[in-house]
Amino acid sequence: AQTVTQSQPEMSVQEAETVTLSCTYDTSESDYYLFWYKQPPSRQMILVIRQEAYKQQNATENRFSVNFQKAAKSFSLKISDSQLGDAAMYFCAYSGYALNFGKGTSLLVTP
Amino acid sequence: NAGVTQTPKFQVLKTGQSMTLQCAQDMNHNSMYWYRQDPGMGLRLIYYSASEGTTDKGEVPNGYNVSRLNKREFSLRLESAAPSQTSVYFCASSTGLFSYNEQFFGPGTRLTVL
Numbered sequence: 001a002q003t004v005t006q007s008q009p010e011m012s013v014q015e016a017e018t019v020t021l022s023c024t025y026d027t028s029e030s031d032y033y034l035f036w037y038k039q040p041p042s043r044q045m046i047l048v049i050r051q052e053a054y055k056q057q058n059a060t061e062n063r064f065s066v067n068f069q070k071a072a073k074s075f076s077l078k079i080s081d082s083q084l085g086d087a088a089m090y091f092c093a094y095s096g097y098a099l100n101f102g103k104g105t106s107l108l109v110t111p
Numbered sequence: 112n113a114g115v116t117q118t119p120k121f122q123v124l125k126t127g128q129s130m131t132l133q134c135a136q137d138m139n140h141n142s143m144y145w146y147r148q149d150p151g152m153g154l155r156l157i158y159y160s161a162s163e164g165t166t167d168k169g170e171v172p173n174g175y176n177v178s179r180l181n182k183r184e185f186s187l188r189l190e191s192a193a194p195s196q197t198s199v200y201f202c203a204s205s206t207g208l209f210s211y212n213e214q215f216f217g218p219g220t221r222l223t224v225l
Contacts, residue, residue: 004153033211045154045201045216052211091153095209098169099144101153 002027004094006102013082014110020067021077021105023092030054032096034068034075039104040088048090051075084109112137115217117202123223124192132187132220134202140215142208143185144169145177147198148219154201160185161208192224 003026013019025034036048051059051068058066063083067076079086087109092102118133136143141162146154156169158177166177174196176188185204189196200220205212 033209035213043199043219045203045214047213050211050213095211098156098159099209099214100170101155103151103153 002029002032002094002096002098002100004092004100004102006090006092006105008105009103010106010108012108012110013079013086015082015084017082018078018080019082019107021079021090021092021107023075023077023102025073025075025092025094025100027073027094027096029096032094034066035093035095035099036064036066036075036077037091037093037101038086038088039091040085045091049077079107082109084111114138115202115204115215117200117217117220119220120218121221123225124189125225126193128192129188129190130192131189132200132202132222133184134186134217135184136202136204136215137183138204138215139182140204140206141182142205142212143179144203144205144214145175145185145187146201146203147171147196148201149198157187157200159208192222194224196222197224198222 034051038046063080089104144159145157160179163182202217203214205214
């Protein structure tokens with residue numbers, strides 16, 4: 001079974017600064033997909049960004065970008081110019097046979 | 112479009128009681144999923160339905176049953192609720208099964224079993 005590990009239970013960043021959330025995964029598959037989901041206090045799960053494993057180019061979505069290191073099985077999320085609205089739980093997820101989530105990182109954004 | 116809707120939003124049950132969580136999507140998606148979210152555990156897949164008429168077990172199916180009533184609706188049933196089933200339950204849907212397709216989530220149901 002694939003496992004997803006988020007080693008940072010909590011992170012803090014000041015408004016307008018940059019923060020990186022870490023994620024590693026374990027798989028023997030060669031073709032898969034990776035996601036970052038955001039869960040604000042409202043509990044709604046929102047897709048932030050996704051990456052196809054066979055694409056070497058790192059995905060970007062506005063202020064959000066990833067650093068995908070396939071050999072190292074690492075998939076980190078970088079949030080630039082952090083905003084108060086970015087405060088939430090962030091979940092890394094792996095999709096191969098099934099969608100497996102990490103335990104999440106709680107991001108606090110301070111003014 | 113309402114997206115993915117779930118009812119109820121909150122529910123309290125006594126041990127041994129049964130209930131059905133309802134989920135519906137209006138995006139014409141083929142695949143639907145049920146997850147549970149426990150503190151410190153992330154989301155875990157209970158059951159999924161690749162397409163209308165099919166259902167399969169996920170990571171934590173024990174104590175649950177599902178029905179894919181039609182393309183829009185996917186219900187989750189607890190036949191005899193246990194305190195270990197206290198959790199937040201999310202329904203999700205996607206165009207196709209897992210892979211690159213974004214999963215759209217409902218707002219969740221907070222279930223407490225006393």
